[in-house]
Amino acid sequence: MVESNSETENRILEAAKMVFFRKGLDGARMQEIADEAGINKALLHYYFRSKDKLFEAIFAATFTQFFPKVDQLTLSNRTLKEKLSEFIDIYIQLLRDNPQLPMFVVREINRDPEAILTLMQRNLPGKNILEIFHQFAAQMQSECNLTQAEALHTLINIISMCVFPFIGRPLLKQMFFEQDNNRFDEFISQRKDIIKKTIFSTLGW
Amino acid sequence: MVESNSETENRILEAAKMVFFRKGLDGARMQEIADEAGINKALLHYYFRSKDKLFEAIFAATFTQFFPKVDQLTLSNRTLKEKLSEFIDIYIQLLRDNPQLPMFVVREINRDPEAILTLMQRNLPGKNILEIFHQFAAQMQSECNLTQAEALHTLINIISMCVFPFIGRPLLKQMFFEQDNNRFDEFISQRKDIIKKTIFSTLGW
DNA sequence: GTCTATACGCAGATAGAC
DNA sequence: GTCTATCTGCGTATAGAC
Numbered sequence: 010m011v012e013s014n015s016e017t018e019n020r021i022l023e024a025a026k027m028v029f030f031r032k033g034l035d036g037a038r039m040q041e042i043a044d045e046a047g048i049n050k051a052l053l054h055y056y057f058r059s060k061d062k063l064f065e066a067i068f069a070a071t072f073t074q075f076f077p078k079v080d081q082l083t084l085s086n087r088t089l090k091e092k093l094s095e096f097i098d099i100y101i102q103l104l105r106d107n108p109q110l111p112m113f114v115v116r117e118i119n120r121d122p123e124a125i126l127t128l129m130q131r132n133l134p135g136k137n138i139l140e141i142f143h144q145f146a147a148q149m150q151s152e153c154n155l156t157q158a159e160a161l162h163t164l165i166n167i168i169s170m171c172v173f174p175f176i177g178r179p180l181l182k183q184m185f186f187e188q189d190n191n192r193f194d195e196f197i198s199q200r201k202d203i204i205k206k207t208i209f210s211t212l213g214w
Numbered sequence: 215m216v217e218s219n220s221e222t223e224n225r226i227l228e229a230a231k232m233v234f235f236r237k238g239l240d241g242a243r244m245q246e247i248a249d250e251a252g253i254n255k256a257l258l259h260y261y262f263r264s265k266d267k268l269f270e271a272i273f274a275a276t277f278t279q280f281f282p283k284v285d286q287l288t289l290s291n292r293t294l295k296e297k298l299s300e301f302i303d304i305y306i307q308l309l310r311d312n313p314q315l316p317m318f319v320v321r322e323i324n325r326d327p328e329a330i331l332t333l334m335q336r337n338l339p340g341k342n343i344l345e346i347f348h349q350f351a352a353q354m355q356s357e358c359n360l361t362q363a364e365a366l367h368t369l370i371n372i373i374s375m376c377v378f379p380f381i382g383r384p385l386l387k388q389m390f391f392e393q394d395n396n397r398f399d400e401f402i403s404q405r406k407d408i409i410k411k412t413i414f415s416t417l418g419w
Numbered sequence: 420g421t422c423t424a425t426a427c428g429c430a431g432a433t434a435g436a437c
Numbered sequence: 438g439t440c441t442a443t444c445t446g447c448g449t450a451t452a453g454a455c
Contacts (some may be wrong), residue, residue, distance in 0.1 A: 017411040017420075035240035036325060039449065049422055054450060056420095112324050115381050119317050120241060122384040129388065139389060161390060161401070162408040166375050168382070173374035176320050176381060183334065184344060185366060197367070203367040210415045221438080259432060272440095361430060375452055 018056050020046045025067050030109045033116050047077050049144050066116060068125070069132055076138040077103050083141060089148045090214060093167070094205055096141070100171050101201045111175045153212045163211065170204045225251045230258075231272050235314040238321050239269050273322060273330070274337055280319050281306050281343040288346060295419060296355045296374070299410055301346070305376050316380045355367050358417045368416065373414045375409045 024046035028037045039060055043050040057063035066193045082092050118125045146160040153161065158176065174181060174197060186192040219321060229251035246267055248255040262268035282305045287297050309316065323330045351365040356360040359370065379402060393406045 015420090033321075033325070034241065035238065038447095047243075051423085051451080052421060054269070060448095068438090101326075114321070114383070115317070116321055116324075118384050118440065119321075119381075120238070126384065126388050126393075133310050142389075156292070158401070158404060159408070162404065163412075165379060165386065165390070166408070166412055169374045169378035170371050172382070173354075174370060174379045175325075176379070179331065180320070181330050181370065184347075184368070196363070199363060199367065203364070203371070207371055207412065207416045211412045213415075220438090243429095245429095255431085256433080256441085257439060265431065327426090 015056075017048065018053065019045075020048065021053060021056055021063075022070075026071065029064060029067050030113045032177050033113070034060075034120065037064075044145070065128070069128060071110065072114060072129065073132060074103075074107065074127075078137070079141055080137060083137075083144070089152055090209065090212075093145065093208065096145075097167065097171065097204050097208075098201055100111055101197075101204070104171060104175050105197060108175050108178070109146065111172045113163065138202060149212065155212075163208065166211075167204065167208055170207065171200070220252065220261075221253075222257065223252065226258060226261055226268075228256065230268050231276065234269060234272050235318045238318070239265075239275075239325065242269075243349070251274065255340060270333070274316065274333060277319060277330075277334065278337060279308075279312065280315055284346055285342060288342070288349070294350070294357055295417075298350065298413065301350075301411050302372065302376065302413075303406055306402075306409070309376060309380050309403060313380050313383070316377045354417065360417075368413065371416075372409065372413055375412065376405070379405065 017107075021042070025042050028042045028045055032041075037060075039050055039053055040064075043053055045054075053060075053063065057066060079096060079099060082095060085092070120146070122126075142164055145164060147158070149155045149160040149163060150157060172179075178193065182188055182190070182193050186196065226247070230242075230247045233247045233250055237246075240268075242265075244255055244258055247268075248258055251258075258268065264269060280399075282301070284301060284304060287300060290297070292300075349370055350369060351362070354360045354365040354368060355362060358365075383398065386395055387395070387398050391401065
């Protein structure tokens with residue numbers, strides 16, 4: 010997940026990730042990270058000079074993860090429908106494996122949009138994903154008679170329907186599932202098919 | 215927006231809302247709120263005992279706002295399609311008027327899910343909205359031949375497509391609009407119709 | 420590399436004059 | 438009610454022994 014040399018450094022990165030995911034940069038405490046890693050607070054500063062540096066390491070590694078790796082999609086000569094279907098499968102699976110990822114990313118990006126976005130360009134995380142999206146949009150326009158704007162809305166509809174349930178989880182769980190985690194997980198497990206159905210019907214399929 | 219007695223108290227509440235919206239509870243500073251209100255830090259503690267109390271006042275007032283007031287929808291004897299359409303209109307308009315609302319709510323709810331949710335029950339904010347949603351779901355099941363699960367997914371799809379663009383704004387703006395606020399606002403202005411079209415086609419309309 | 424002890428600044432909160 | 442001045446604790450960061 011996060012490549013590094015020393016064993017301790019890995020423990021720190023893992024611990025920092027957990028705490029930053031839960032609390033965000035502002036809410037996180039170096040002491041909590043140290044406890045989580047089972048080491049001393051001073052060691053954090055030995056490996057990473059400051060809290061900010063440690064956070065940057067976590068964010069950079071995490072942010073790229075937020076975009077699904079769909080390199081295979083680009084080259085495959087499948088139909089648009091199959092590609093969209095595969096994208097939704099891959100993305101929902103990614104989010105199920107990392108349910109806290111979306112909240113972390115949007116929280117920190119909204120906290121400091123500029124700093125984060127320059128970091129985004131530097132790490133060119135979604136370079137691939139942007140190409141994929143562009144492909145999707147172009148194909149939707151030609152094959153489904155959509156305007157450019159409509160194609161973009163459709164893409165963002167997909168992203169919205171995939172991502173939002175993970176961001177709004179506590180709220181949705183309270184409103185619709187009586188705080189029952191099992192019922193919510195079952196709901197999530199149905200998402201792939203629902204999103205496909207919704208998008209496909211919009212596209213006239 | 216926030217009712218109260220004294221003029222100063224109102225200024226504080228307005229200022230606190232702005233700062234808490236921007237920075238969240240953890241990131242906000244009492245000094246910044248005081249500056250924003252054009253008063254002294256000590257006055258904040260005079261009117262509200264602590265930062266937490268001040269935050270609670272803001273959150274309680276804001277949270278109820280997050281749910282659209284659709285009392286009229288309940289009683290009107292319009293078709294389901296018209297009701298859904300009206301709901302989307304009202305909700306998107308609400309979010310356009312308060313674009314920072316969704317991020318604030320989900321950030322704070324994810325920070326402290328239990329505290330917030332008990333507060334939610336106490337203030338019974340979405341009592342009306344839950345009834346509306348239940349109505350929508352029931353009608354979708356009977357009129358559109360949906361299962362209970364499918365109806366729920368459809369509701370959450372609507373919410374996702376309405377809310378997510380506001381939460382993901384900085385990211386979407388970077389990825390799809392080259393940081394151009396005007397283009398993003400134009401995108402938002404198209405949302406009502408797009409969401410209706412998407413949902414209606416799913417429902418076979 | 421890892422620890423304990425400590426320095427230092429900042430932010431929340433209070434005291435008390437006016 | 439509103440201010441200035443101050444207290445206090447906490448959290449980041451460093452010093453220095455081992």
